[in-house]
Amino acid sequence: MGSLEKNQLQQLKTEFFDLLTNKYISLSLKELAYEMIKIVSSVCDIHEAAFILEHSTKTRRRAEASFGLEWEGSPSSSHVLDLIDSYEKTSLGPLQKESKEYKDSFLVPLIIHNERKGYLYIRKKSGESRTSSFLSRVGEECEHVFNFFYHYQQISTQETRYEQLYRVTTKFHSSMDMNDVLLEVISTLKEMYPTFEYHLLLSHDYGSHEYLPIKYLQYDGDNISGAAMESYVTGTVRMEGKMEEQYSVLYAPLNGKQGIYGILQVIAPDMTLLPKEEVKFITLLAHTAGGALENAQLYHQSKKLVEDLKLINETSHRLNSSLRLTDTISFMAKQICKSFRASEVGFVLFTDGTNDKRLAGSTTFFFTSAAQQYVEFVYRKMMKEKDSLFVNEASIHLEEDLLQFRSIMAVPMMQDGMIKGATIVLHEEPYFFSFDNFKLLQSLVHHSTLAFTNSMLREELEKLVVTDYLTKLYSRSYLDEQIQKSMEQDGFGTFILIDIDNFKKVNDTYGHQIGDQIIIQIARIIKTHVRENDIGARWGGEELAVYLPSVPLRSGVQIAKRLVEKVEEYTNPKTTISCGVSFWTRDMDDCVQKLFNRADEALYKAKHLGKNQVIAQGENVVS
Known part of the structure; x- marks a missing residue:
């Protein structure tokens, strides 16, 4: 090497040093290569020069920077590529550093980070x-x-990666929203690798994801590859690619401590754009996201459990208070409709194989005929099965033409080990209720059955207290209370006192049992011919x-006369009655006992005047 070449080499080093110290931080690879090729051609007085760097795959090379050389589609570029092919055919290995001279051209391999990344092509002047x-x-x-530049870029990229990872991890730990976690994963990847394509292949539905590229893992799904399913099953990273389509795909599992929540699919537009460092970062990001998803899911599960327990506790507390049966049923129906977004809720008592009683409050x-097929099915x-019922598609079991509701949940109401009835919950859409809904309904009904039973027993007891055991009419004490309330609240009212004519003769002739039947x-007849109130x-x-x-x-008086007629017409053996009718208004100085006395006096007149008739207060005979 002569003195001129030594001087040129020294000058080259000096200008490269100035380039690195002054500009390299802000330069891209292409800009750096361009600045370097200018320095090489100027200092060394070269006719043609170019940096030919491998671009993504070894079949795609391009000149990142050139001097005096046309590249795209030119004979010169074909000549250079032929030289490279010739060099690699005779090369002893991928790390061979020996330069080769071809007539007036020279090819220098560039070993960057222990890999041959390209060549410096030089053509001397004639x-x-x-x-x-x-x-x-x-x-x-x-x-x-180039090595210095690549090293700096690697450190800078790694620093950026881990800054992103720290930021993402911090955000993950500050949010318990699974949608936010997934959105942050995709946003981070798009920021780091804007040319890549991403999908989240999830094993469960985590709610609304309007802006996220989500698919769901299905073992028989045509849109999920074997590599994706293998990654999900094994919990390890998998890669696949198609050389002819020039893309590669990475599958990174979203791992948590308790399970795998899905797969992060990363599609790179080239075969070699996913080196180990990128794979490591994406895998770490996916793992972090999996942990965050697990934490969010556990948080939501615990929150849902607390809400369910609060619902059960509130319901049990309300039901164990002194609610009437209808109020109990109404409250339960509202709770179920609210908690499960149910369309219809019914509470049914099974009286025998053919009859049932729909409880008020359902x-x-x-209370329509359309409900009959659902009640009978339940x-x-x-x-048959002595268990609760969870049906997501009722068309399998019921007639399609009559089918209005496709989702059915039913839980038996048990007493002393026997099924006494059922709570039935319906919705029009199939697969509407989740299994968690079903388990919660079972718990609710289990905690409510005792309250239902207590309400029914309480009302039966109250009914016994205010009802005459023989006639099932109200008792005398209840009648007194209700008349007193009416005198305080209403403006007027009528009282009818009824006596069975010749009742002693009925008992003497037919016996006391027949006498009871007459009563x-x-x-x-009285129940049939009076109003509900x-x-x-x-x-x-x-x-x-x-x-x-x-x-x-x-x-x-007209009502009393109708009773007299109906008793004579329908009793067997034929019997008649006499009625005394009294009346009160708020203008009168009156009380319950005076009302009774006037009716008793009228009844006495009716019996005295021949029986089987009606006498009102202040009258002798009513015609």
Whole structure:
């Protein structure tokens, strides 16, 4: 190497040093290569020069920077690529550093980070002498600059990666929203690798993901590759690629401590754009996201469990208070509709194989004929399987033409080990209720059955207290209370006192058992011919009574006359009654006992005047 070449080599080093210290931080690889090729061609007085770097795959090379050389589609580029092919065919290995001279051209391999990343191509001027050792040293100096640049870029990229990872991890730990976690993963990757394509292949539905590229893992799904499913099953990173389509795919599992929550799919547009460092970062990001997803899911599960326990506790507390049965059922129906977004909720008592009783407080659908097929279906299944019922597609079991609701949940109401009834929950859509909904409903009904039973027993007991055991009419004490309340609240009312004519003769002729049957028959006639808010009662012995709140005297007399007619027509053996009718208004100085006395006086007149008739207060005979 002559003194000129030594001087040029020294000058080359000096200008490369200035380039690195002043500009390299802000330069891209292409800009760095361009600045270097200018320095090489200027200092070394080269006719043509170029950096040919491998771009993604070994079949795709391009000149990152050139001097005096046209590249795209030119004969010169074909000539250079032919030289590279010739060099690699005779090369002893991928790390061979020996430069080669071809007539007036020279090829120097560039070993960057222990890999041959490309070549420095030099074409000498015609007739100019350049030693191989000098051109090799030029290549080495270029190689030093590229190595320094690649090293700096690697450190800078790694620093950026881990800054991103720290930021992402911090955000993960500050959010318990699974949607936010997934969105942050995709945003980070798009920021780091904007040319890549991403999908989240999830094993469960984590809610609404309007802006996320989500697919769901299915073992028989055509859109999920074997590599993706293998990554999910084994919990390890998998790669696949298609050379002819020039892309590669990485599958990184979203691992948590308790399971795998899905797969992060990364599609790179080239085959070699995913080196080990990139794979390591993406895998670490996926692992961090998996842990965050698990934490978010556990948080939501615990929150849901607390909400469920609060619902059960609130429901149990309300039901164990002194609610009437109808209020109990109504409260439960509202709770179930609210918690499960149910369309209809029914509470049914099974009386025998063909009959059932729909409890008041159920939603209106259960009091229509359309509900019958659902109740019968639930009854048959429960009696056969002795268990709760969870049906996501009712068309399998019921007639399609009559089918209105496709999702059914039903939980038996048990007492002493026997199925006494069921809570039935319906929705129009198939697969609407989750299994968690079903388990919560079972728990709710289990905690509520005792309250239902207590409410029914309480009402039965109250009914026994205010009801005459023989006639099932109200008791005398209940009648007294209701008349007193009416006198305080209403403007007027009518009272009918009824006595069975010749009742002693009935007992003497037919016996006391038939006498009781006569009383029962007359009680049924009274129930049939009075309003729901009227009060029929047993006054004592063979005497009965009816109180008609807010009914005037004339109407009360007509009702009494109708009772007299119906008793004579329908009793067997034929029996008649006599009625005394009294009346009160707020203008009168009156009380319950005075009302009774006036009715008793009228009844006495009716019996005295021939029986089987009606006498009102202040009258002798009513015609």
